[in-house]
Amino acid sequence: MESILEQQRKAHEEIERLEQAIVDQFMNDPKSHKERLAREHRVSDFLDRISSRSKFLYELYLDSDGARKTEIDALSGTSEFSEFYGRLKAIKDYHRRYPNETVEPLELEFINQTKSNGEEDELDKLFSGEEGSGRFLDLHALHEQYVNLKNVKKLDYLTYLSEFDNFAEYPKENKHGEYIKYLEDLRSYLESFFGRVKPLSNLEDIKETTRKSFLQQWESGNFPGWEKQIGSDEDNNLFCAACRKGYKKQTVFDAHLTSKKHIKAANAMVKRGITSIDRETQEKLLEEAEKERNSREREIAFIEALIRKYAEILGSQREDTKANVERKRALTDRERRMELEAEEVDDIESESEDEDKIYNPLKLPLGWDGKPIPYWLYKLHGLGVEYPCEICGNYVYMGRKAFDRHFQEWRHAHGMRCLGIPNTRHFHEITLIEDAYALWEKLKSSGKTDEFKPDTMEEFEDQDGNVFNKKTYDDLKRQGLL
Template sequence: MASTLLEQTRSAHEECERLERLIVRDFRTDAKGHTERLAQGHRVRKMLDQIKAQAEKLTRIYADEDDVRKEEIAALRGENMYSAFYERLKDVRDYHRRYPYLEVSEVEADEAALREPVPVVFSGEEGGGRYLDLHAHFHRFVNAKFGRQLDYAAFVGGVPCTEGVPRALRLGQPYREYLAGLLEYLESFYQRTQPLSSLSKVYAKLEGFEAEWAAGSVPDWGDRGEGAAGGAAAVIDLEAFEAVEELETLGADRLKEALGALGLKTGGTLRQRAERLWLTRGTPLEALDKKHFVKGAAPASLRTPEQTARQAAAAKDAALLEVKVGALRDALGSVVEDTVGNVEKKQARTYEELQAEQAEADEAGPLSDSEDEDEYIYNPLKLPLGWDGKPIPYWLYKLHGLNQEFKCEICGNASYWGRRAFERHFKEWRHQNGMRALGIPNNKNFFEVTQIKDALELWNSIQEREVGGFKAEVEEEFEDDSGNVYNRKTYELLKRQGLL
């Protein structure tokens, strides 16, 4: 009976212990597949939240700010403790008489809690939490003034793709709104796919942001947003040009980049951009009219204290958003790589193949646990897996020679299966590092050389030939009847052909 404060305390402790046992039981079950693991994580997260709520309730009870708990304990220790006991017993019997069907055992409720599916909403593009869905943010980026044209796979791989954005655009409200929306989505995706993790751990590295900002050590924000965006010499050396017409030869994009770095307006025709940039030749930015600057990007000497304070606040907000998005991007690194791979795989398919795949998915319905990605695949020959996650046919395995093993001593006796992989590895980082460690250039002369001894001997031979000495075939000269001079090799070749 939960009418007294002591009974509420006992009930809360019991509920905490019950939830802890349920969490242990849930973790003992082997969750197969991505879907089951995700559901298990959310079930455990829900039970942890319930334990937290009960613990907060117990904290308030033990604090006993109104002295109700102290009074109840004093009543039990008083002279009439037997009468108080029988009064409590009478209340318990009356309570159970009024509610005769009250369940004492909660075994069935526990089993239901372990089977309870936690609804987590994912879009179709997210694939149940396997991939990111950044299409809305991608379109917002490519259509913004601070954005640029690129494909979706490149955007996902380099998210948030803010490198090289001019300072004047970084201080604008659209840039901060773009970062805030992207950050909100990444936080939501992280919480939905990793319910047992905490964002506070991801943002733990941001604890020193205030100190770094005050010291001016935040990348790209050394002046804390208080100074000018940059100088003309840092972008284009205007002293090297004699007239506006020469500046036009740089092109509209190059002039736009230079104007943006200076905080000047970047619009207009090619001629207008060149004339606007030409104004800065030999003239300090502080001497230019405010109308030439982007709003909020004028030099510090032309801004009021209020404008300077607002610009510094905007710069700090933008820098903090950039750091947060970068931290979440690193935390979701594997998901980003999987998303890029999924996008590239879809781009490689034709429209008919996508339609056929969608029709097949509609007919098959949702994937069951046995059909999930972690299903055991019988592969006794250890054949490589194809794009669909299944072993490739054996005839294709033999056709590409994937049963042939090639070893390279320069790569640390690494094995390469198949002729194609073996030839490709000569341009990869492992082989290049091995050649660099031997002090040998990795050029075509050493193609298919895999032994360290052979590589060193060939390199010594090449060096000996290049040291010097007379080479008759190349350096000995011959003259024909017409006075034409040839080296020995060319002369003999032409003579054999009867051309001399």
């Protein structure tokens, strides 16, 4: 068995390696939604392991049984050498008994964390096909549950996606029974989806913040859908002591007195020896019933507040879901099947691309086969030598061949045009703006500018095939000799 100090050392090492692994994960930018989601789940697992090991370390440092102190005293006491050699002997005996036992160092575990086998399959299992790897909500079952509630507007699925958190429209009198079950199911799904899509977010902090905001609105009576709930509107004369329930209307109260539920509750009171209730007792029961009802309805309203908050946080997924539903409605069955097949092909291609990633740490240029060229060829052509050109906006060309070719390309020609200098053969090898201006002035002074002069350089041909410059051609034409 390992000593307590060795257990602490290993726990500290594991925590440090986990922290470094988290840093390594965030050093790489994910290229797709699935890669980002996989990275966040991986980091979430690392954080859970750090929390677990930290708790283990805390318990060891508490040293409730005194074993750690005893071990330290043994190592630092008068018999420290005998203790050291005794432990060394125990280690040698262990390895002598188990000579071929394999040990995998911690660093190997975290080196292979970036490409854990089956990680993408596990990620796909977290979401249904309708959820699209966490991009969309899947509220079909909850929509069906909603439309089967009493006294609700029968909404189609697209409208339901826009209004599922609008609880103020639902009558307060009907917020019980199946409605409470529907709220619990909706909250459970949104919490589950939130945990799968945003594994690094703290759900408990969100709940606590929502609870504080909700209690302020509830106490002030401003919570949407429950504005008139604070206080009691029932008359003492319309309070049923047997059922401990108050009513607002006389007709409803009279109908309640003939119901089976009331008769059963009244018979139970008679069996307990209670035949009449004075006004003071009735007021006390009314107050207790009011507190009980207020507490029950406050819990229902808090669930509604949580659902509103989750819907706000998942706003982007909600909008994407509505857009996806609208898009799918416009597709035919054949187009939907083709879309599914295309998604499967994309998944296969993405997997093959991941497998075919090329290791190219030196950033060598790619050859005709899509693979990096040999390093000796890279050095032979001087592709590591930089050639900057100020006329091209300080653009850097790698290698002599690319540098020579660029003088006749668009970037250099555009730079010369901006300077007002013709891009002729005289300016080959000129890369500095100051040198280009100096050479241009020298060429103009010597008459070797090669500037285009249409009167003498532009050629025209008559009907007989005779060739003239522009000036001669215009003169002959004006005289009518052509």
